[in-house]
Amino acid sequence: MAMLNMVQAINNALDLLMAEDRNVVLLGEDIGKDGGVFRVTDGLIEKYSKDRVIDTPLAESSIIGASIGMAIAGLKPIPEIQFAGFMYLGYSQIVNHAARYRSRTRSNVTLPMVIRTPVSGGVKTLEHHSESPEAEYSHVGGLVVVEPSTPYDAKGLLTSAVHGKDPVLFLEPTKLYRLFKQEVPEEMFEVPIGKANVLREGDDLTIITYGTMVNVVEKALEKKPGVSAEVVDLRTINPLDEETIVESSRKTGKVMIVHEAPLSFGVGAEVSAIISEKAIYEIDAPIMRVTSPSLPYPMPGYENYYIPNEKKVLEAIDELLKM
Amino acid sequence: MLKDAFSATIKYMQIMDENGNIDQQLMPHDLDEKRLVEFYKMMNLARNLDAKALSLQRQGKLATYAPLVGEEATQIGSAMAMGEKDFAVPSFRQHGVYIARGLTLEQFFVYWRGYEEGASIDKKLNMTPVIVPVSTQMPHAAGIAFAKKYMKEDSAVVAYVGDGGTSEGDFYEAINFAGVFKVPLVVIIENNGWAISMPRSEQTAAATLAQKAIAAGIDSIQVDGNDVLAVYKATKDAIKSAKEGKPYVIECLTYRLGMHTTSDDPAKYREDAEVEAWKKRDPILRLGNYLRQKGLWDDSMESSMMDEQLRSIDQALEKAEQFKPNPDSIFENVYSFMSEALEEQMKNADYSNYWQ
Numbered sequence: 001m002a003m004l005n006m007v008q009a010i011n012n013a014l015d016l017l018m019a020e021d022r023n024v025v026l027l028g029e030d031i032g033k034d035g036g037v038f039r040v041t042d043g044l045i046e047k048y049s050k051d052r053v054i055d056t057p058l059a060e061s062s063i064i065g066a067s068i069g070m071a072i073a074g075l076k077p078i079p080e081i082q083f084a085g086f087m088y089l090g091y092s093q094i095v096n097h098a099a100r101y102r103s104r105t106r107s108n109v110t111l112p113m114v115i116r117t118p119v120s121g122g123v124k125t126l127e128h129h130s131e132s133p134e135a136e137y138s139h140v141g142g143l144v145v146v147e148p149s150t151p152y153d154a155k156g157l158l159t160s161a162v163h164g165k166d167p168v169l170f171l172e173p174t175k176l177y178r179l180f181k182q183e184v185p186e187e188m189f190e191v192p193i194g195k196a197n198v199l200r201e202g203d204d205l206t207i208i209t210y211g212t213m214v215n216v217v218e219k220a221l222e223k224k225p226g227v228s229a230e231v232v233d234l235r236t237i238n239p240l241d242e243e244t245i246v247e248s249s250r251k252t253g254k255v256m257i258v259h260e261a262p263l264s265f266g267v268g269a270e271v272s273a274i275i276s277e278k279a280i281y282e283i284d285a286p287i288m289r290v291t292s293p294s295l296p297y298p299m300p301g302y303e304n305y306y307i308p309n310e311k312k313v314l315e316a317i318d319e320l321l322k323m
Numbered sequence: 324m325l326k327d328a329f330s331a332t333i334k335y336m337q338i339m340d341e342n343g344n345i346d347q348q349l350m351p352h353d354l355d356e357k358r359l360v361e362f363y364k365m366m367n368l369a370r371n372l373d374a375k376a377l378s379l380q381r382q383g384k385l386a387t388y389a390p391l392v393g394e395e396a397t398q399i400g401s402a403m404a405m406g407e408k409d410f411a412v413p414s415f416r417q418h419g420v421y422i423a424r425g426l427t428l429e430q431f432f433v434y435w436r437g438y439e440e441g442a443s444i445d446k447k448l449n450m451t452p453v454i455v456p457v458s459t460q461m462p463h464a465a466g467i468a469f470a471k472k473y474m475k476e477d478s479a480v481v482a483y484v485g486d487g488g489t490s491e492g493d494f495y496e497a498i499n500f501a502g503v504f505k506v507p508l509v510v511i512i513e514n515n516g517w518a519i520s521m522p523r524s525e526q527t528a529a530a531t532l533a534q535k536a537i538a539a540g541i542d543s544i545q546v547d548g549n550d551v552l553a554v555y556k557a558t559k560d561a562i563k564s565a566k567e568g569k570p571y572v573i574e575c576l577t578y579r580l581g582m583h584t585t586s587d588d589p590a591k592y593r594e595d596a597e598v599e600a601w602k603k604r605d606p607i608l609r610l611g612n613y614l615r616q617k618g619l620w621d622d623s624m625e626s627s628m629m630d631e632q633l634r635s636i637d638q639a640l641e642k643a644e645q646f647k648p649n650p651d652s653i654f655e656n657v658y659s660f661m662s663e664a665l666e667e668q669m670k671n672a673d674y675s676n677y678w679q
Contacts, residue, residue: 033592034520057526058457058487058518086456089491124437125387125586126415128455264664293668298653300386301437305650305674 001183006176009151009184010040010116013158014078016188018048021076024162027054028063028080028116037082038118038177064090064115068097071111076162081117084171085128098167099142114161114168119147120212120260122175122307124300130174131297132211132261135270137169138238145237146193147171149214151182153235156191164193171237173212180215196241198248202228205254205320208245208271210234213258213308220313227317237267245271246278253284254320257291260307264294285323290316333533335545338552341604343613351556356619362403362551363614364628366395366607369419371632372428375640376418376435380585386437389416393549393580396606397513399423400554401575405481409562410471411450412464412482414457416513420483424448428636432643439656440646449478458484458491461510465497468506468570479507479565481558487518489532498539501570508570509561510536514548515579516601520592536572548575549606578604650674 004012018024026041032055035042045053056063060081067077081087087094094115102110121130138145144166148154154172161168199214204227209217214233221229230248234240249255255275257268268289275287290308298306338349373392379385391398398419405411405424413420418431425448434441434453442452451467454460464482471478488494489512501508512532516523529535536543542564546553554575561571578601582589589598614620654669655661661669 029518030520032520035591037519037586055521055525057490058521059490059492061492062490089456089459089493126455126584127453129387263668293654293672294662294664295653295657299437299439299442301648302439302650302653303437305648305653305672 002186003181004151004184005178005181006148006151006154006172007038007040007178009155010158010172011042011044012184012186013155014041014044015047017159017162018044018052020188022052023074024076024078025052025054025070026078026080027056027067029056029058029082031055031080036080038174040116040172041080060086060089061093064093064098067113067115068093068101068111071113071167072101072109076112078114078116078162081115083129084117084119084133085131087115087117087133094137094143094169095140099140102166103142110165111167112165114158114170116170116172118174118177119171120173120175121297121303122212124303127299130303132259132292134171134211134237135261135266138267138270142167143238144168144193145171146235147173147211147237148235149173149176149211149233152184153191153197155184156189157193157235159188160190160193163190168193171211175212176215191235194236194239194241196244197233197235198244199231199233200229202230203252204228205256205317206230206232206248206252207256207258208232208234208248209258210237210267212260216308216310217258217313220310220317223310223314224317227321229317234267240271240274242274242278245274249275249279250282253282254323255283256288256316256320258308258313259291261291262294263289263291266291285320288316288320331534331537333531333543333545335547336553336557337547337550338556339550339609339613341609343609343616345552345613349556350552351559353559354552354555356617359610359614360619362399362555363607363610363620364632365403365423366399366419366551366610367628368632369395369399369422370607371629372422372431372636373418375636376432377581377585379640385435387584387586388435389584390581391416391418393601393605394513394515394577395419396551396610397511397548397554397575397577400551401481401511401558401573404555404558404562405479406562407449408476408478409449410467410478410480412460412467412480413450413453414460414483414485414488415453415455416485417483421450424450426450428639429642432640433646436643436646438646438648439652458488458493460484461488461491461493461497462500464510465500465506465508468501468508468565469504472504472506477566479509479562481509481511481562483511483513485518486512486514486516486523486526486532487521489535490526495535495539498536498541498570498572502539502541505568506570507565507568509558509565510570510572511558512572512574513577514574515577517579517583517589517593519583519587522593531574533572533574541570541572543572543574545574545576548577549604549609551606551610577606
């Protein structure tokens, strides 16, 4: 075991995956010599050469599109898009091709590739560096969307993603990159995709969350020792772990969904619809959503008015428990 | 049969060499002594403002910042060649262009302290706000130029993109659009040698960036981007050409003396020796030496200029620091109307819940 932060855990996963399979290649802007703007790929070019850790020209559409071509031809590309806000320049390739190749060819051509990109805010940076676009990509169909909240899950989920057969969007919350360290096994291991993690069991209410908000929810609950909350970290956004969501909702009867992405048409809406469809008679309060407002992500001066925080979660818990 | 289907050459222009010698044949006639001093002062103001912003960021008083140091001649030379009716479309490093075209220093600070109010630019100044996703402003520039032509306005659009930005599809699409519709567009490629960690030599196999214009069927030139006179003349000529229906690309060879942004550490990927070599080609020193040789500038003028500029920067900062953000503004500026969903969210937003 080693104590690793999320950057180190992802770096370690990439290292093991590249050692295991020489068809695994990394490509992206500044990922080689610079080691990535967050240093996630630090040291890998020295170890695996510039043939496998490829500094690309500044062009997102070709990073994604060329990765699709590499996957068609038998490589396992792991493209990095420097920030999720810049991924829209490759959006056509993701939505029109990465998501559709398998269904287009009736599974004749599949695209095992993992697109890594930092997401979410709270780190006081410029426009387009803080978006939480998981719902947009999940809505398309054909893309697996994963978002770890811990170093351990980051390593295990990335390993599963690269071992899998589907195009995966691997969303890495910037805020969590260096927020804390955790014991992570040194050898390769997998955390299954499509399985949520019940972080703590409880009876009073269920809090369904993921990404940056897992930490916020945990911190809030530390201030509520009397509340028996069940916390579900989704880990995979698409496909959702419906079984865990529904079971926990039935058990506590009160559900709150917490995410950083905007409220409307988001993951919370989907989770809420699933609970409504499968467990509405077994819950005894309206499903509550604690999220950012339905707005574009603001500039850093306003971001603290935008992202949900502990205090907001605490108030929502009080409100839900009163119902 | 095999014959040449097409051939083209790219010219390189320098008017003032590194020792301050002038190529008199190329010297723009409209530049009198007063104007040269004005260029010098504006280039210094850009650098002084930049240094202040960098130090504020290091003190945690500014968000991430992209310094311009070293690129003053490209920015000021091109901005000074534009008329009031011409329209600037900068990217995210063109602070010199903004201030040369009249953006207040206070507003510069409001923007880089992290508030949209800094991006709400007086429409009379004819320029778009900072655009961060690389090259995505380029098609806008082509569209603005289309509208200027459509409305028969005597106006050209000058758009800025970096060396890395010329790899993006949006760059090619914009110049192709401009060529097809013969719109009054001038593209300034601010080639500062580095796209974060990627040197120009690895960004493209093309020998020059100016030659990318050839594929779009439009004219182009490469200039010494640290020679404010060459940048000025090239831009002035290009604006004239663009208004006559011939869009233009100008590649300015300059150098990013600083980091990509304050989040970047260039020591990781480039040699100090390269930076030191470019420091000797400093665009401000070059013009300053020339002005001194001509007897147009001296130490006392230098020190009073510096005092005055630093004072006005401090005053602007003081005002910018008094700016009070209005949290409701994030809800009120999303649509032309207030949706039910947003109205409810705004009503329920309790800003005291936040830590600011």
